[in-house]
Amino acid sequence: MLRVGINGYGTIGKRVADAVDAQPDMEVAGVAKTRPNFEAKQARERGFDLYAAIEDRADQFGEAGVETAGLVDDLVAESDVVVDATPSGIGAQNRALYEEHDTPAIYQGGEDADVADVSFNARSNYAEAEGADHVRVVSCNTTGLSRLLAPLQEEYGVEKVRTTLVRRGGDPGQTGRGPINDILPDPISIPSHHGPDVNTIFPDLDIDTLGLKVPATLMHMHSVNVTLESEPDADEVRDVLAGQSRIMVLDKDLGIKGTGPLKEYAKDMGRPRGDLWENCLWGESVTTVGRDFYCFQAIHQESDVVPENVDAVRAITGEMDAEESVATTNDALGL
Amino acid sequence: MLRVGINGYGTIGKRVADAVDAQPDMEVAGVAKTRPNFEAKQARERGFDLYAAIEDRADQFGEAGVETAGLVDDLVAESDVVVDATPSGIGAQNRALYEEHDTPAIYQGGEDADVADVSFNARSNYAEAEGADHVRVVSCNTTGLSRLLAPLQEEYGVEKVRTTLVRRGGDPGQTGRGPINDILPDPISIPSHHGPDVNTIFPDLDIDTLGLKVPATLMHMHSVNVTLESEPDADEVRDVLAGQSRIMVLDKDLGIKGTGPLKEYAKDMGRPRGDLWENCLWGESVTTVGRDFYCFQAIHQESDVVPENVDAVRAITGEMDAEESVATTNDALGL
Known part of the structure; x- marks a missing residue:
C-alpha cells in the first residue's frame, strides 16, 4: 500500500484525502492542518491522523480538544508521497521540507510551474511524471x-x-x-x-x-x-x-x-x-x-483536480500506466 | 422641426424621448404608454404629451389622474416619424398602424429583421435607411x-x-x-x-x-x-x-x-x-x-441604441448625411 500524506486539508486537500482513502492500493498516512477548525475536526471524525502544520500553533489543537499525531515533519517522513494542497505560494515554500525527507511531492496548480519538474494532466502527459520528485497538477x-x-x-x-x-x-x-x-x-x-x-x-x-x-x-x-x-x-x-x-x-x-x-x-x-x-x-x-x-x-473548481492528484501519485511511483491508473481511480470514486 | 412620436415609454422609449427632445432639429410629438405607471407620470412631468396605447385601457389614465392627449392612433397621425419602443414582438403587430397613417417607423432590435426594409447602425450603413418606411435599429x-x-x-x-x-x-x-x-x-x-x-x-x-x-x-x-x-x-x-x-x-x-x-x-x-x-x-x-x-x-443595454434611434430618424428623412447626423446627435447628448 502506498502511504500518502496530505499537507493542507482545505477545499482540495480534504477531497484528495477521501479519494486516496477510497483507492485499493493507497492509504492516507495522515493530513496536516494549520488550525483546529471544522475541517480539522472532520478529519479526525473520518479517522485520519492529524498533524500540526505550524509548530508554533500546535498547542491550539490540544486546547481545542483536537488530537494530533505530531508535526507535519513527521507526516512527511513517514509518507511515500506527499500531496501538497496548501494555499497558492505555500507549496513552493514547503518544497525544502519534502526535499529534506526525500519524499516525492505533488503540488497544486496555484503554484508557479517551476515549483516542479513536470506539470501534470493524467489524460495528456501521465508518463512524463514517472520517477519525478516534484510534480504539479495543473489548475482546475x-x-x-x-x-x-x-x-x-x-x-x-x-x-x-x-x-x-x-x-x-x-x-x-x-x-x-x-x-x-x-x-x-x-x-x-x-x-x-x-x-x-x-x-x-x-x-x-x-x-x-x-x-x-x-x-x-x-x-x-x-x-x-x-x-x-x-x-x-x-x-x-x-x-x-x-x-x-x-x-x-x-x-x-x-x-x-x-x-x-x-x-x-x-x-x-x-x-x-x-x-x-x-x-x-x-x-x-x-x-x-x-x-x-x-x-x-x-x-467544478473544487473537485476536478482530485482524480488527477490520485493519478499523479501512481505516475510518480510507476506502479501503473496511465490507462490502468485512470481506470482504477475512476472505479474507486464511482466516476 | 421633425415631429417624432414615441410608441412605448419604457427602458428605451423614455431615453429616446429625452434624446429627441435634446436635438436642435427635432421635437417630441408625444409618447404612448399602455398603463399610467411611474414612467407615464414622469413623461407628463417632463412635459411630453401622453397618448394611451391601448384603447380599452385609456380610462385607467384618467382614473389615475394622468392627463392624456388622445390615443396612439392620433400620435401616429401627427408624427413625421414614429419610434416604436414597445416590447419584442409588439413592434411587428404595430406595423399595420404605421402603414395605415403612412408614417415611417423605426423598430427595435427585439423584432425580427423582416419587420423592416433595413436593419440599421449609424456607423455601418446609415445611407441604406434613406427613404425607407420601416427601419430596425439592431439590438444593443x-x-x-x-x-x-x-x-x-x-x-x-x-x-x-x-x-x-x-x-x-x-x-x-x-x-x-x-x-x-x-x-x-x-x-x-x-x-x-x-x-x-x-x-x-x-x-x-x-x-x-x-x-x-x-x-x-x-x-x-x-x-x-x-x-x-x-x-x-x-x-x-x-x-x-x-x-x-x-x-x-x-x-x-x-x-x-x-x-x-x-x-x-x-x-x-x-x-x-x-x-x-x-x-x-x-x-x-x-x-x-x-x-x-x-x-x-x-x-450598456439600456442606452447604447438611443443615439442610433435618433440617427435613424434623420437617415429616413435624408435630412443629413451620416457624419453630420452622428455629430449632431453626439453634440446634443454631450457624448
Whole structure:
C-alpha cells in the first residue's frame, strides 16, 4: 500500500484525502492542518491522523480538544508521497521540507510551474511524471482544457485554440470574495494565465485565453473555440468527447441549463460533497463551422483536480500506466 | 422641426424621448404608454404629451389622474416619424398602424429583421435607411459589435469574428429575472442570434457568436476575437478605435475594473440616468497575436441604441448625411 500524506486539508486537500482513502492500493498516512477548525475536526471524525502544520500553533489543537499525531515533519517522513494542497505560494515554500525527507511531492496548480519538474494532466502527459520528485497538477481550468484538447489534438489536430473562461468569483465557502452584480475582465490584459499554463502540458499548442469573473460560486464556464486541422462533423466530435472517461457530455433530455442544475444532479447521484470530477460539456453546444469547433463546458473548481492528484501519485511511483491508473481511480470514486 | 412620436415609454422609449427632445432639429410629438405607471407620470412631468396605447385601457389614465392627449392612433397621425419602443414582438403587430397613417417607423432590435426594409447602425450603413418606411435599429449587442467591426473592417479587413457575449441577466428594474448564482449558456446551441443579426448589417461577414447569461444587471460584456486580414500592432488598433466617436477606450489610469465602476463613472460625469451610449472598451485589453485581435468591451443595454434611434430618424428623412447626423446627435447628448 502506498502511504500518502496530505499537507493542507482545505477545499482540495480534504477531497484528495477521501479519494486516496477510497483507492485499493493507497492509504492516507495522515493530513496536516494549520488550525483546529471544522475541517480539522472532520478529519479526525473520518479517522485520519492529524498533524500540526505550524509548530508554533500546535498547542491550539490540544486546547481545542483536537488530537494530533505530531508535526507535519513527521507526516512527511513517514509518507511515500506527499500531496501538497496548501494555499497558492505555500507549496513552493514547503518544497525544502519534502526535499529534506526525500519524499516525492505533488503540488497544486496555484503554484508557479517551476515549483516542479513536470506539470501534470493524467489524460495528456501521465508518463512524463514517472520517477519525478516534484510534480504539479495543473489548475482546475487548465485540467479542464487539457482533458478536452488531448482527444481533439489526437483525432483532428489543433491549429489554434481561443477560449473565454467565465470564472466563478469564489467557492461557496469563501464568503469574503466578489464580485457582486458585476462582470469583470480578469485579468483585463490578454492572455489570461490559462493559455501559458496549458502550454506547460502541450508545449507547442497555439492558444489564447481570456478570463472574466462573475457573481457565481458553483462552477467555472468555458466558452471554447478550437480551430482544427480537419473538418469533422459535430456528431462525430461529440461521440469522441463522450468516449472520454473524464468528460460528461450532457444530453439535452436531462434539462440541465446551467451550473445550478448540474450541481443538483451531482447531489442526486450521491456524489460526495456534490462533486463533479469530470468536465461537464453540453452535448447540444458541440458545433463545427468548417474547421472551427465550439462548445460550452462547466468545470467544478473544487473537485476536478482530485482524480488527477490520485493519478499523479501512481505516475510518480510507476506502479501503473496511465490507462490502468485512470481506470482504477475512476472505479474507486464511482466516476 | 421633425415631429417624432414615441410608441412605448419604457427602458428605451423614455431615453429616446429625452434624446429627441435634446436635438436642435427635432421635437417630441408625444409618447404612448399602455398603463399610467411611474414612467407615464414622469413623461407628463417632463412635459411630453401622453397618448394611451391601448384603447380599452385609456380610462385607467384618467382614473389615475394622468392627463392624456388622445390615443396612439392620433400620435401616429401627427408624427413625421414614429419610434416604436414597445416590447419584442409588439413592434411587428404595430406595423399595420404605421402603414395605415403612412408614417415611417423605426423598430427595435427585439423584432425580427423582416419587420423592416433595413436593419440599421449609424456607423455601418446609415445611407441604406434613406427613404425607407420601416427601419430596425439592431439590438444593443449587435449595435456594440457593429460599431467595433466597422472600423476594423475598413482599416484591416476582417477574415472571421468569434465572440462570446456574457450577458446581464436582466436590467436593474427587471426584478423578476435571473439567474441567481449561476452561469448559463444561453442559448446552449451555437451560434447565438447575435452573429446572424450582425449579418443584417454586414451581410458577408464570417461571424460565430456564443451567448451566456450571468447574475449581473448593469451591462453586457463582450469577449471579442477578430481574425484580421492584416497584422497591425495593438497600439495602432487602439488608436483607430479611440478615434471612433461612439467607442470610449478606457485608460488604465482610470482604475475601472468592471461594469460597476463604469456606471459610477457615468453618474459622476452627470450622464442622465447614468447612461453609457458608447461601447466601453478596455484599452489594456486591446491585443494582437499575429492576425488575431482581442478585446473586452462593455455594452450598456439600456442606452447604447438611443443615439442610433435618433440617427435613424434623420437617415429616413435624408435630412443629413451620416457624419453630420452622428455629430449632431453626439453634440446634443454631450457624448
